[in-house]
Amino acid sequence: MNVTVNSNLEAIADNWQLSKANFLDEARKELNLAQTIHITDCTLRDGEQQAGIAFSWQDKVAIARALDSLGIYEIEVGTPASSAEDEKAAREIVKMRPKVKISALARATKGDIDLLSDIGVWGANISLPIGDLQRQHKLKWDEQRYIDTCLELVAYARNKGLHVNFSPYDTTRADFEFLDRVLTAVKNSGNVDRVRLVDTVGSSNPIGIRYMVRRMKKILKDTPLEIHVHDDFGLALANTIAAVEAGADVISSTINGIGERCGNAATEEIVLTLQMLYGIDLGVDCSKLLETCNLVAELSGVPISQIKSIVGRNSFSHETGTVVAGVLEIPFTAEPYTPALVGQQRSFLIGKKSGKASIVMKLKELNLGEKTPEQLEKILEQVKIFSITNKRCLEDAEFRELVNTVH
Numbered sequence: 001m002n003v004t005v006n007s008n009l010e011a012i013a014d015n016w017q018l019s020k021a022n023f024l025d026e027a028r029k030e031l032n033l034a035q036t037i038h039i040t041d042c043t044l045r046d047g048e049q050q051a052g053i054a055f056s057w058q059d060k061v062a063i064a065r066a067l068d069s070l071g072i073y074e075i076e077v078g079t080p081a082s083s084a085e086d087e088k089a090a091r092e093i094v095k096m097r098p099k100v101k102i103s104a105l106a107r108a109t110k111g112d113i114d115l116l117s118d119i120g121v122w123g124a125n126i127s128l129p130i131g132d133l134q135r136q137h138k139l140k141w142d143e144q145r146y147i148d149t150c151l152e153l154v155a156y157a158r159n160k161g162l163h164v165n166f167s168p169y170d171t172t173r174a175d176f177e178f179l180d181r182v183l184t185a186v187k188n189s190g191n192v193d194r195v196r197l198v199d200t201v202g203s204s205n206p207i208g209i210r211y212m213v214r215r216m217k218k219i220l221k222d223t224p225l226e227i228h229v230h231d232d233f234g235l236a237l238a239n240t241i242a243a244v245e246a247g248a249d250v251i252s253s254t255i256n257g258i259g260e261r262c263g264n265a266a267t268e269e270i271v272l273t274l275q276m277l278y279g280i281d282l283g284v285d286c287s288k289l290l291e292t293c294n295l296v297a298e299l300s301g302v303p304i305s306q307i308k309s310i311v312g313r314n315s316f317s318h319e320t321g322t323v324v325a326g327v328l329e330i331p332f333t334a335e336p337y338t339p340a341l342v343g344q345q346r347s348f349l350i351g352k353k354s355g356k357a358s359i360v361m362k363l364k365e366l367n368l369g370e371k372t373p374e375q376l377e378k379i380l381e382q383v384k385i386f387s388i389t390n391k392r393c394l395e396d397a398e399f400r401e402l403v404n405t406v407h
Helices: 043-047 057-070 086-094 108-119 131-138 143-159 177-190 207-219 236-246 267-277 287-299 323-328 354-364 371-388 396-404
Strands: 036-040 074-076 101-106 123-127 163-167 192-199 225-229 250-253
Touching: 043 057, 043 287, 057 074, 057 086, 057 287, 086 101, 086 108, 101 108, 101 143, 101 163, 108 123, 108 143, 123 143, 131 177, 143 163, 177 207, 192 207, 207 225, 207 236, 225 236, 236 267, 250 267, 250 323, 267 287, 287 323, 323 354, 354 371, 354 396, 371 396
Parallel strands: 036 074, 036 250, 074 101, 101 123, 123 163, 163 192, 192 225, 225 250
Antiparallel strands: none
8 A cells, every 4th residue: 555644633633642743744754664565464374373373274264354354455374385274275265366465475495386376376475594593503504505595486486477575584683794695686686576574583673673674675675675573572563663664665464463482563553553653544444453353363262362452352441430530521531542443342340440430420321320429439339349359340230239239
């Protein structure tokens, strides 16, 4: 999607209220945004690589349908050569003829590339480790063999009519001069459509990511650069946004941030961050985010934390008395954007931290009638005792029962 920045805060005030500093020219002067930014969602590939997750081909088709409905630009559907189930999933997803572009990962073999061509995917993500540890101790290849193999494989994939995405993974731990040589070689070959910058073990910080994006783009020039990071230090979103700020063209992410070890950057967080905090609309239907995230949670067996941003159960839940009083007056006192934008609903919890405004609101919601000031005090006192004793908030039925005991 071509990048258009919406900095008209008044026009969007009904939907969200954010820091005006985000859109000050002085604050944005160092941004180097690409003219076109896309998301390629790799839930079906790297997401499934999280230990303990095993998607059936039917699961993958269901998730692909949801991602297509969201308006994601590209889906990486897996590694078809790794199993018959993955191959079946890729074939079935291609048969769907989705609007989204379909890519898949190929290991460094022509056989993997042949299979992708036969399946009919749009793109091949050719994966070969470039980090010193991986290349020297896993591949046991010298530098020239690595370069020769890369050039041979990207040319082979291009001749098969595939969109070629070269993925020299563990990029952030590569020898920089060797990385420069590899990028120069593949760029000059004319057989690469995109290059993926991979922080395989989450070893970089935003400063390092910005540096690497700038360095790589000096060589790649108009060849798009994709960013793919891991969350080992909790920096996946920050590193992804840092890459975008420095000019990355494509973002690789997963729904709910699932993935190897600590996971990847979360697609839903990237979409909302770019749209609301940067004014960059990626064309995703945000109202379907909760539905999609819940589907992936169900099929992966990895539950969504209740405090997860955007789609967590507590994202728009309020208990503290002063907070609830403010929200009842104007929701933006305690929320950055309206819950409906992401398919959520606002809720008010009754518990230890509740105040009288919460009690009055809940009485009205449950049609329990008006109470005297004395009754309100007693109800509030009993609510706090219940919450402390049971270490949780009250369910509606429990609140109703409690109210009926106060006279």
